[in-house]
Amino acid sequence: MKKLDALEFVFLSFKGEKFKTIMSSLGIIIGVAAVVVMLSVGEGLIVGISGVFGDMELNMVQVMPGGFEEAELGRPMKNAVLDDKDVSILEGVVGVERVMPRYSAWGILMEFRNEERNLNIQAITPSKEQQIADTIETGRFLTDSDRNCIVLGYDVALNMFDMPINPGSHITLSYPLTNTSTDFKVVGILNDSEQSSFLGGSTNSQVFMTHPAMESFLDIDEYSFSYINVWVEDQDKIDETIERMKFALQRTHRNERYEIFDQGSILEYVTEILTKVKYGLGGIGAIALAVGGIGIVNVMMLTVTERIKEIGVMKAVGANKGDIRTLFLIESGILGLVSGSIGVIIGAGIAFFISVLGDFPSTVTLPSIIIGLGFGVGTAVVAGVYPASKAARMDPVEALRAE
């Protein structure tokens, strides 16, 4: 028997038993749709969360005093103090392009025309921060010798206060902890930056001043950097560069705690977790598919039972075991293919809808379609194997006797 003829028989049987065909395909449709939805949502989560990390500067590394882990026995207790000496050391490390020491001050009050807002302020060395300098929209950027000047992020200048702040305006910053307060002149406003990075953050809500300005504003005895951002020349060699940085810093910070983070490894770590989540979700879809598969086994068994007499007739007029087996396998395979395709379309639609609701990118990827469809056809064919071989093995005399 030619495959094409078997195909024709299969379509005749689908046509003849529309309701049964639809009911049995529903299981696979729902199963495949579930797999596609789960995988796509998982993929969307990955893309969405990676997007939050943004156009992260993947060749940026951050050196920070202290550490995430609790101090263990036998490990240094004292947090490293990062100062200009460390900046020079890091600048000397092979593979390091730029070194940007930063100080972050939290909970600073900024007063402008009798309005007060709570802010975080970054102290920087302007000559080392070309990236920020490039984003000046109005006014000018800071110079290393500036003392009472500040530069504002886009939102701070234009949206935070009732009146927009322009270059030339004066504001007052105060630090509630020490009750100090200083007047500053706004010299520049940065442009609207969408860009955010896990380590850096968008500049929109930031305020910048020089380290000497920060030191005198806060009036603290031992001023040191909160962290040092290091720009690495070659992202591919980031691990080696970090090793060299550690080696260089060891000389002055032998018994002190500090950490070096790179954004890539954090992204990798998060992506790894999300990938597991994605396949976990896919697994839930697979359970739905398995239930659909059991449905197909049931329907195919029922079909075989219903067609015992027909199988007997076919054998009597010359069909061999292979012909009968092929017929039933093609029937369940087509059932899987057609309902799998419908499932993919429905699943893609649902995934798109969820992505709109959840506000993350819709990502019905080719692999999730292939996996969904493959599982659908696979389930249907596997589900058809037992009924098909049962039909093929049937004794023609017995089969003909059946009513």
Added chain:
Amino acid sequence: MEDVLSIRDVDKTYQLGKLSVPVLKNINISIKHGEFVAIMGPSGSGKTTLMNLIGCLDRPSSGKIFIDNVDTSDLNDMELARIRGKKIGFVFQTFNLIARFDSFKNVELPMIYQDIPKAQRKARAKELLKQFGLGDRMNHKPPELSGGQRQRVAIARSLVNNPGILLADEPTGNLDTRTGEEIMDIFKTLNSEGMTIVMVTHEHDIGQMCHRIIRIRDGMTI
């Protein structure tokens, strides 16, 4: 004339659990080309079992069955299916048409299993259906046909692959007398054209129409 069918020392025993039930005992029959033979006997005598053995639907427990001088008793399933498809035409009491296929498809079916090209199948199925007066019933499904029409479709189906033997198991058993006579006329015509026919029947009148009657009782020819 050469034997189309030769049955030698055939026994058939069914195994029901531990119990052996002998159904056919030491059967020896020879049928020559062009013969019209009736197998007659009371129900339970083993007529249908004998037909199933001749038709390669079943294998004898011992003995040999030759069809066109080919020993069918030690062929495998594939080869038996091929013999059923090519050398034997079956006509059943209950017609055994496939209800969801129309007359045309039912007649085409045996040719599909012999991998005959579609165009050829179409021509042959049409030719036979027309020959049996079913030219306007080709796209009707069996439930839309009368008993006589159904049996004529079945006869057309049995002939499509030009078999050497036509096996008919009570072909008029489910038909009224007049329709039964019409069907018998078809068999007589086919036989007069050279077809070898073996027919199981318990109706004496019908047996009388055949050249030879083989009587069977308690699994033995008498």
